[in-house]
Amino acid sequence: MTMIGLEIHCQLTNLNSKLFCSCKANYREFEINENICPVCMGLPGSLPRLNQDAVKKATLIAMALNCTTPEKIAFFRKNYFYPDSPKNFQITQLNIYGDTSVGGAGSIMVGDKKIRITRIQLEEDPGRLIYEGSSSKNQITLVDYNRAGTPLVEIVTEPDFETPKEVRDFLNILSDILANLGVADPSLEGAMRADANVSIEGGKKVEIKNIGSFHDLEKAVHFEITRQESLHSRDIDIIQETRHWDDQRKITVSSRSKEEDLDYRYFLEGDIPWITIDPEIRKKLQIEMPESINSKKERYISKYNIPSQVADVLSSDKYYSDLFEDAHTESNAKEVANIITTELMGLVDTREKREVSKFTFIHLKELADAIQSGKVSRNSSKNALHEILKSGKDLSTVITELDLGNVSDESELSGIITLVISEESQAVEETKSNPQTINYLVGKVMQKTKGKADPTLTLDILKKQIGV
Amino acid sequence: MNLKISALDFIQEVKTGNISVEDFVAKTIEQIQNVDDKLHAFLSVNEEAVDQARKIDKKIKSGDKVGNCFGMPISIKDNICIKNSKTTCASKMLENFVAPYDATVIKKLKQQDAIFIGKVNLDEFAMGLTTEFSAFGPSKNPWDTNYVPGGSSGGSAVSVSSFECVASLGSDTGGSVRNPASFCSTVGYKPTYGLISRYGLISYANSIEQIGPLTRTVKDSAFMLNMISGIDHNDNTTIDNKNEDYLLGIESGIEGKRIGIIKEMIGEGIDPAVLSATKDAISKLESLGAICEEISLDMVKYSVAAYYTITATEASSNLARYDNIRYGYDFPLEGYEFNSYISKARRNFGPEVTRRMIIGGFVPSAGHAGKYFLKALKVKSKLTREINEAFKKFDFLVSPTVPILPFKFGEKIDDPISLFLVDINTVTANLTGKPAISIPFANSNGLPIGIQLMADSMNDKSLLQAAYALEQTVSLPEVPI
Numbered sequence: 042m043t044m045i046g047l048e049i050h051c052q053l054t055n056l057n058s059k060l061f062c063s064c065k066a067n068y069r070e071f072e073i074n075e076n077i078c079p080v081c082m083g084l085p086g087s088l089p090r091l092n093q094d095a096v097k098k099a100t101l102i103a104m105a106l107n108c109t110t111p112e113k114i115a116f117f118r119k120n121y122f123y124p125d126s127p128k129n130f131q132i133t134q135l136n137i138y139g140d141t142s143v144g145g146a147g148s149i150m151v152g153d154k155k156i157r158i159t160r161i162q163l164e165e166d167p168g169r170l171i172y173e174g175s176s177s178k179n180q181i182t183l184v185d186y187n188r189a190g191t192p193l194v195e196i197v198t199e200p201d202f203e204t205p206k207e208v209r210d211f212l213n214i215l216s217d218i219l220a221n222l223g224v225a226d227p228s229l230e231g232a233m234r235a236d237a238n239v240s241i242e243g244g245k246k247v248e249i250k251n252i253g254s255f256h257d258l259e260k261a262v263h264f265e266i267t268r269q270e271s272l273h274s275r276d277i278d279i280i281q282e283t284r285h286w287d288d289q290r291k292i293t294v295s296s297r298s299k300e301e302d303l304d305y306r307y308f309l310e311g312d313i314p315w316i317t318i319d320p321e322i323r324k325k326l327q328i329e330m331p332e333s334i335n336s337k338k339e340r341y342i343s344k345y346n347i348p349s350q351v352a353d354v355l356s357s358d359k360y361y362s363d364l365f366e367d368a369h370t371e372s373n374a375k376e377v378a379n380i381i382t383t384e385l386m387g388l389v390d391t392r393e394k395r396e397v398s399k400f401t402f403i404h405l406k407e408l409a410d411a412i413q414s415g416k417v418s419r420n421s422s423k424n425a426l427h428e429i430l431k432s433g434k435d436l437s438t439v440i441t442e443l444d445l446g447n448v449s450d451e452s453e454l455s456g457i458i459t460l461v462i463s464e465e466s467q468a469v470e471e472t473k474s475n476p477q478t479i480n481y482l483v484g485k486v487m488q489k490t491k492g493k494a495d496p497t498l499t500l501d502i503l504k505k506q507i508g509v
Numbered sequence: 510m511n512l513k514i515s516a517l518d519f520i521q522e523v524k525t526g527n528i529s530v531e532d533f534v535a536k537t538i539e540q541i542q543n544v545d546d547k548l549h550a551f552l553s554v555n556e557e558a559v560d561q562a563r564k565i566d567k568k569i570k571s572g573d574k575v576g577n578c579f580g581m582p583i584s585i586k587d588n589i590c591i592k593n594s595k596t597t598c599a600s601k602m603l604e605n606f607v608a609p610y611d612a613t614v615i616k617k618l619k620q621q622d623a624i625f626i627g628k629v630n631l632d633e634f635a636m637g638l639t640t641e642f643s644a645f646g647p648s649k650n651p652w653d654t655n656y657v658p659g660g661s662s663g664g665s666a667v668s669v670s671s672f673e674c675v676a677s678l679g680s681d682t683g684g685s686v687r688n689p690a691s692f693c694s695t696v697g698y699k700p701t702y703g704l705i706s707r708y709g710l711i712s713y714a715n716s717i718e719q720i721g722p723l724t725r726t727v728k729d730s731a732f733m734l735n736m737i738s739g740i741d742h743n744d745n746t747t748i749d750n751k752n753e754d755y756l757l758g759i760e761s762g763i764e765g766k767r768i769g770i771i772k773e774m775i776g777e778g779i780d781p782a783v784l785s786a787t788k789d790a791i792s793k794l795e796s797l798g799a800i801c802e803e804i805s806l807d808m809v810k811y812s813v814a815a816y817y818t819i820t821a822t823e824a825s826s827n828l829a830r831y832d833n834i835r836y837g838y839d840f841p842l843e844g845y846e847f848n849s850y851i852s853k854a855r856r857n858f859g860p861e862v863t864r865r866m867i868i869g870g871f872v873p874s875a876g877h878a879g880k881y882f883l884k885a886l887k888v889k890s891k892l893t894r895e896i897n898e899a900f901k902k903f904d905f906l907v908s909p910t911v912p913i914l915p916f917k918f919g920e921k922i923d924d925p926i927s928l929f930l931v932d933i934n935t936v937t938a939n940l941t942g943k944p945a946i947s948i949p950f951a952n953s954n955g956l957p958i959g960i961q962l963m964a965d966s967m968n969d970k971s972l973l974q975a976a977y978a979l980e981q982t983v984s985l986p987e988v989p990i
Contacts, residue, residue, distance in 0.1 A: 083835075084609070086596070122847075127835065306822075
């Protein structure tokens with residue numbers, strides 16, 4: 042049986058500051074080596090100052106993933122030399138001397154399958170290496186410490202996956218959960234990374250590192266299973282090793298390092314006293330815990346009668362569900378959901394597009410209301426949405442400027458309808474025997490008004506004039 | 510101008526206008542120029558000290574608010590960061606390291622208008638007992654320059670006892686403040702773990718070390734504690750002492766206090782002169798109304814072994830950052846890759862630091878941790894339990910600070926094991942986090958002997974009261990410089 046386990050690293054991107062100093066957790070907007078201080082540079086004499094908020098957020102994650110949360114947590118030093126590590130040790134968590142990391146055993150459901158979580162630990166991200174120069178002889182390595190000390194949550198799973206597809210589904214669900222908790226924005230470059238352990242029946246565990254994206258992870262796992270199976274079928278031993286994902290060639294390559302032999306000489310980090318997470322704090326976190334994706338979905342279905350598929354899409358993406366929550370009312374909920382899933386999702390599907398768009402929930406609310414009250418047709422609403430995303434102008438301005446408002450003036454509409462009736466005498470006759478035909482006439486009116494005729498009013502006048 | 514005054518007297522003299530800060534500081538600089546060639550307490554001297562003194566005089570004259578130190582010249586052990594000045598740890602690895610920030614204690618003292626007269630010598634990265642492991646040469650004991658001044662805060666003790674400053678800050682990981690204080694006849698104070706912020710103190714063994722003052726009198730140590738103690742958001746291990754005033758009630762005496770005499774600290778190998786001084790101290794404490802009684806602390810005999818195991822482990826981790834990549838000394842990169850570069854660059858560490866890092870890489874390693882590091886941690890927690898029991902019965906514990914007299918240079922440098930036994934009486938306070946003080950008590954043929962008092966955690970105030978009481982019974986010769 043194929044067994045796959047994951048180690049997922051997720052930066053707590055929504056925190057203000059790094060794990061042990063007041064430099065920004067969001068290092069991405071800085072020039073190289075600008076977001077640094079004596080603490081995250083590991084300067085002589087500096088000491089870590091624990092970001093209590095990070096502990097709370099990590100505990101929140103543990104609770105959301107149904108993990109046990111110990112009453113006392115501790116930090117340990119993982120000792121190793123590497124150029125991206127300013128202190129040449131990493132402050133992390135460990136469970137070998139009792140359960141002292143933020144989260145213990147937990148699980149989440151992926152479809153009908155339960156994936157067990159081994160533990161969750163809070164730790165610091167190292168700096169970033171930048172390679173310059175082309176040939177290996179001229180290559181130099183530069184270090185950018187802006188990222189060093191960024192709060193990172195490591196989520197370790199049991200080897201419960203059997204296929205690359207399960208891995209992919211799990212990661213999608215996990216990243217939705219983390220986004221929904223408001224602790225991280227997994228769409229940020231490098232915010233979520235994962236290593237995989239892969240072993241097939243009769244083989245040894247192989248760890249794959251350096252995988253840039255979830256998409257590549259699925260590929261890497263797939264490649265690795267195929268590689269191991271082909272070795273196995275030829276009776277070649279699969280050795281326990283660490284392999285790196287080669288992004289260019291899309292294969293895994295043996296790291297040829299002695300990484301497995303490294304002894305990290307873990308010991309307690311004396312600069313950070315044990316932290317008590319008492320029941321009060323946990324209770325508070327439970328109360329503050331955002332509504333889960335599943336609960337949102339159920340609510341959308343039962344309260345607003347939103348179709349299950351729409352509710353599913355809407356609830357799992359924090360950006361859309363936040364928009365929905367802010368924009369909807371009892372009466373317009375279905376319309377709001379409809380606009381989001383049929384129109385908006387195609388227009389703001391990337392984080393870049395979301396960032397440049399000037400769209401707010403107020404636009405969404407007004408648009409839904411306008412459609413419901415017949416102020417704009419569903420057809421024209423698409424044009425309005427495009428314009429709003431571009432300009433950020435309010436709906437009424439957009440309607441006026443683009444002349445998108447429905448023709449709801451009865452005399453104006455009557456004139457147009459009279460014209461249509463005179464042009465379509467055959468259809469008018471048919472309508473008297475087959476009422477469905479009236480829709481054809483409504484369509485004609487729409488054609489003449491470029492889709493702006495108020496549909497309800499049009500139907501009323503048509504019926505009146507024809508006499509059905 | 511009399512330099513031989515206490516910190517509190519200095520403040521009094523400046524306040525009353527009897528002396529100007531400028532004169533005193535200039536005179537102190539002159540003293541350094543006169544004696545430091547011989548004593549080598551200083552690694553660098555503050556060139557702007559006199560200018561800074563002048564500014565404080567001006568503030569005093571114009572009636573502006575002046576900080577409580579009134580321009581007092583203080584020397585700082587060179588493992589404590591002062592912004593924009595060299596902080597070398599007496600190591601070639603940090604020979605050119607200029608700290609870009611102030612340690613918390615420095616920030617506090619600056620706010621109180623202290624003047625940092627210079628940075629003083631230590632054993633490299635505070636690992637040693639004699640300053641012989643300083644990469645820049647040892648300091649000399651002012652009582653006899655053939656003798657070691659103790660360590661690792663040897664420069665601090667020498668500078669205080671030879672009037673090159675009024676007070677000094679050292680750091681105490683296993684006795685590094687108290688040991689040189691005892692050898693040079695000054696007061697040396699190691700506070701409760703967490704009482705003084707370590708932010709800006711270059712870590713050697715962070716879980717047990719503390720910054721501590723070296724002063725001429727017990728009251729001066731209490732005063733320094735007032736200046737630098739208290740909770741600091743930059744050091745998560747600091748304790749809120751609610752702005753305790755350690756001078757208040759310091760003359761309360763020790764009538765009725767119970768004092769335990771630690772049997773293991775006056776046992777085998779003790780110098781007869783030290784033993785007789787200790788007995789004398791006990792009878793003086795009794796004459797002050799204290800009740801003294803012997804007590805046995807079983808774990809003390811393992812304390813030095815545990816101490817070296819724990820400190821080596823932490824040191825090897827704390828000193829891993831010195832890879833010469835972000836700061837350090839000039840060393841060309843050409844021809845190296847990462848691993849070969851750092852292993853070459855790290856050869857600039859001296860022999861003792863190297864020895865401890867090697868030990869520290871071994872004792873917590875897989876397959877050996879159980880036998881060494883974890884066992885040492887067990888000793889630490891058992892010793893703590895034992896001493897906590899003792900403090901249910903006693904207010905203070907007494908012993909000689911060091912069981913032997915100061916020794917000559919080179920006498921023990923090649924014999925690390927015998928040198929380590931010099932630590933036997935001091936490491937307990939570090940391993941258990943308790944406050945301890947060394948008080949100059951006797952003099953044997955020109956060589957100083959200090960007495961150590963220990964108290965329970967956060968009883969720093971009463972410890973200083975007891976130390977003050979004992980100090981009042983002592984009359985000592987003047988240092989022959």
